[in-house]
Amino acid sequence: MRLVFLGPPGVGKGTQATRAAAAHGIPQISTGDILREAVRRGSELGVKAGEYMDRGALVPDEVVVGLVAERTARPDCVPGFILDGFPRTVPQAQALDVMLASRGLPLSAVVTMVAPAEEIVRRLSSRRVCPGCGRVYAGNPDGSGPAACEADGQALAQRSDDHPEVIRERLKVYEVQTAPLIGHYGALGLVREVDGLGAVDEVAARIGQVLAGLPGR
Numbered sequence: 001m002r003l004v005f006l007g008p009p010g011v012g013k014g015t016q017a018t019r020a021a022a023a024h025g026i027p028q029i030s031t032g033d034i035l036r037e038a039v040r041r042g043s044e045l046g047v048k049a050g051e052y053m054d055r056g057a058l059v060p061d062e063v064v065v066g067l068v069a070e071r072t073a074r075p076d077c078v079p080g081f082i083l084d085g086f087p088r089t090v091p092q093a094q095a096l097d098v099m100l101a102s103r104g105l106p107l108s109a110v111v112t113m114v115a116p117a118e119e120i121v122r123r124l125s126s127r128r129v130c131p132g133c134g135r136v137y138a139g140n141p142d143g144s145g146p147a148a149c150e151a152d153g154q155a156l157a158q159r160s161d162d163h164p165e166v167i168r169e170r171l172k173v174y175e176v177q178t179a180p181l182i183g184h185y186g187a188l189g190l191v192r193e194v195d196g197l198g199a200v201d202e203v204a205a206r207i208g209q210v211l212a213g214l215p216g217r
């Protein structure tokens with residue numbers, strides 16, 4: 001099963017892709033996570049990518065296409081994978097189409113998640129992450145919520161791109177550069193829209209139903 005999870009920042013792609021990947025025994029490949037890890041390590045890629053990420057801009061296509069080409073060629077991707085946050089531009093989608101066609105591995109579906117803008121802003125501005133392991137936590141708009149990571153006890157922090165002005169920029173970038181991909185994949189008959197509003201378990205159940213209904217499942 002080869003899937004793309006597509007949707008605006010904060011709609012819950014990472015939360016749901018992690019669950020679906022575990023349920024189906026396939027890797028979740030988040031370009032955001034890969035880039036943040038590079039930033040943490042201070043690698044050449046991380047220094048370059050961080051300049052874009054901190055202002056809510058997209059990292060250049062050739063950088064992320066190269067990362068995904070390498071990651072999806074690893075043996076753990078043979079049974080399938082979930083791409084979370086990739087592709088994000090028409091050139092990235094075209095590069096993915098060519099890459100998968102050359103390997104004879106078509107996409108199974110593109111799960112598009114939707115939620116009202118005010119809910120997205122609420123989720124992003126209250127999200128907290130573990131700086132050590134990257135685990136994501138939902139907080140509350142008033143700043144209350146979990147303070148330390150359940151896994152390693154580290155104090156939770158806010159992502160550098162989860163500040164109001166950067167959130168606004170990321171949402172704008174999504175509308176202009178990423179939303180057109182729904183048309184691209186719609187024309188290929190791959191889009192399955194899922195309502196991202198409601199409890200995490202409810203959304204997971206909706207996605208589970210969609211995936212169970214895919215051809216060959």
Ligand code: AP5
Pocket residue numbers: 007008009010011012013014015016031032033035052053054056057058059060061064084085086087088092123124126127128136137138139161170196197198199200203
């Ligand atoms: P990336 O990390 O991909 O960020 P994003 O797409 O903006 O998505 P988010 O991680 O913000 O949100 P999400 O939809 O995964 O939501 P989550 O599950 O965390 O990218 C970051 C940056 O990297 C980009 O801006 C760009 O610079 C660069 N980049 C990455 N990929 C790139 C690419 N392909 N090309 C170029 N540049 C690229 O949920 C959000 C919050 O809500 C969490 O706190 C969560 O706990 C909570 N939550 C989730 N579900 C629910 C629910 N049902 N109810 C209540 N709360 C919920």
